[in-house]
Amino acid sequence: MLAIPGEDATVTDHDIRVLDDSQYRAAHTLFRGTLHHPPAPDEMWKFVRGSYEPGRTLGAFVDDEMVGTVQAFPSRMAVPGGAVVPHAAVSRVGVRADWTRRGVLSALQRAQLRSFAESGDVVASLRASESAIYGRYGYGTATRYRFWKVDRRRAAPRSRIAGRVRLVDGEAGEQVARALFEELSPGRAGTIARWPGWWDVNIRRRAAEENFKVAVRSPGAGAPDDGYLMYKVTPGAHGSSEDKPTTLEVLDLWARTPEAWADLWLFALGVDLVGRITALGRPLDEPLPWLLGDPRACEVTAEEDETWLRLVDVPAALGARTYREGAPVVLGVRDAYLPENTASYRVSADGVSRVPDAPELVLDVDVLAAAYLGDVSFSTLATTRRLDVVEAGALARADALFAVTEIPWCGSYF
Ligand SMILES: CC(C)(COP(=O)(O)OP(=O)(O)OC[C@H]1O[C@@H](n2cnc3c(N)ncnc32)[C@H](O)[C@@H]1OP(=O)(O)O)[C@@H](O)C(=O)NCCC(=O)NCCS
Structure with a gap:
């Protein structure tokens, strides 16, 4: 129980509780409301629901009414040298607009950090909606990522696909991608294990709505797969002088070798009728310009903080x-x-x-x-x-x- 600072302190208290199954949807609705989104419709909730695992969601209550929530997913993170440590992936942080700036998040953070310490998590991390929020709780920006925009028609790749890239439809595509991802991450320092709900919310739900494609690469026929590209194409104008180009979004691209990495990008650069390629959340050292005959065809549109890390x-x-x-x-x-x-x-x-x-x-x-x-x-x-x-x-x-x-x-x- 925590007294609220300020004039209301004698009027109301709020307390922090571990939520149960009957409260997850309300917590999700509260969180979405803080991001100015409407409640998840049933179609979405059926994918989201499984990502609420027992014991991992907290609610802050005032007079028995939920006013704030935080969640953490079970994960692991690779650190320099290759060791992998228990990691809590913090998400769905929100305090209802009529209760902000009265210490609700601070109380949730205190309880959540203590629960991580007690359950043996060595690190926690999150993505911050605003950079002013989390430093006070001990989170620092530990990785950054960049966003690409490529004018595909100008790109003129310098080489051709050397191995074999094939499209794998439906659930089979997700299964191949998932197996490769689990082999490759955690690997590089900062990479993490994804939890089952991550795939449900980020891939299954969106694939059902948005026509995802999975391209899988191998060095040649019969050789084991060594990389995948998940992407989505939004049709626009197909001509060459376009206001609204057909756009290919690189959603997820992981490769075991540099050869696989290059082939997957070359595949994306070769998809017909596409005018623009965008890629979000890519590593700072991704050497994309060197793959292109015209390096100026690709542009870094943003470079931002990615991992907010808590030791x-x-x-x-x-x-x-x-x-x-x-x-x-x-x-x-x-x-x-x-x-x-x-x-x-x-x-x-x-x-x-x-x-x-x-x-x-x-x-x-x-x-x-x-x-x-x-x-x-x-x-x-x-x-x-x-x-x-x-x-x-x-x-x-x-x-x-x-x-x-x-x-x-x-x-x-x-
Ligand atoms: C961000 C949010 C959770 C903060 O909750 P809160 O209950 O208002 O936070 P607290 O009252 O515990 O704030 C603690 C301190 O952080 C500061 N702070 C909190 N949110 C801040 C923000 N967005 N910008 C600047 N300072 C902020 C407070 O001013 C306070 O400072 P003080 O200790 O010096 O007085 C809430 O504003 C919110 O839900 N925002 C919209 C959704 C969102 O952005 N969620 C985060 C997703 S990553």
Whole structure:
């Protein structure tokens, strides 16, 4: 039970409860309302319902009425070095408009973070509707992604498909894609395991409504599949000077090898009558322009924060990833919501330990999360005054230890 700050404090209290099956639809309606969407119609709910798993949705109540909700899906995340840790994927966060800015989300966050810590989740992550919300709860931006727009008729690919790309219809397509995805993610640092409800909501529901296609790649006849592309084409004008071009949206593209990656893009670039290709949520290092005869045919239309990461169990998270060779550094971590994480940690290539030593760099847990997967250096965070430097030489040591060879990326929106 938590007293509401301000004038109402003596009038009403709200409490946080774990929701049960009979309350999921109301929670979903509440959440959709906070995003200004109408309640899910029955057709949609039949796909969404299964993504509410027991014990994972919280509601905030005032006088027995639900005014806010948060949810988390069970998942795993890869960290630098290849280890995979238990991960809670936070979503469906909303507080009813007549109860905002009175501490409802803070109370939900406090309860949710505590439940993650108790159930052994090492990290949590989310996608933020607004960047001002989650830093205070210890979430930092740990991966970014980019959006592409390609003028297909100008692209002039430099090479041809080298293996075999085939279309696989219906459920069989989803099954092949899912099996490949599960082999490839979690893999790269930042990638995660998707839960069954992810496929129901993001693929099955939309495939039923929107004519998805699945293209599967193999090196040749009889060889195992090594990549897939899920896409959707929205017909527009088919001519060459178009206001409303026929558009192919790349929805999901995963490949085991560079050859598979190139072939899947070449396939997309070869689909007839398409004027424009768009791709959302792609990794920052995707080398698309190099595939094209006219690199200017593709344009990055946005580069945004992707993963907001929360280190729930700081010693376990620090201990799970690997570090480059170099002299150790002592980090002083502050965590207001999970104070058991507040401590000095000595990080070295040989491992991580909690130490009584004075810290050389002092930072809040959201700032540590931003640096954890390697997307941003400690030097950049110091330059932008996000951490305190006690020992000047420590910055270079921390940068060296945490450096990664591959930019982290998640690639699964939730
Ligand atoms: C975002 C949202 C859940 C916040 O809920 P809330 O109950 O108002 O949050 P709280 O009252 O606990 O806020 C805690 C602090 O965060 C700040 N804050 C919360 N939401 C904020 C926002 N959108 N922008 C700026 N600051 C925000 C509050 O001002 C408060 O600051 P303070 O502690 O300095 O006073 C709510 O505004 C909402 O439902 N928004 C629409 C849906 C949405 O965007 N959901 C998130 C999906 S990722």
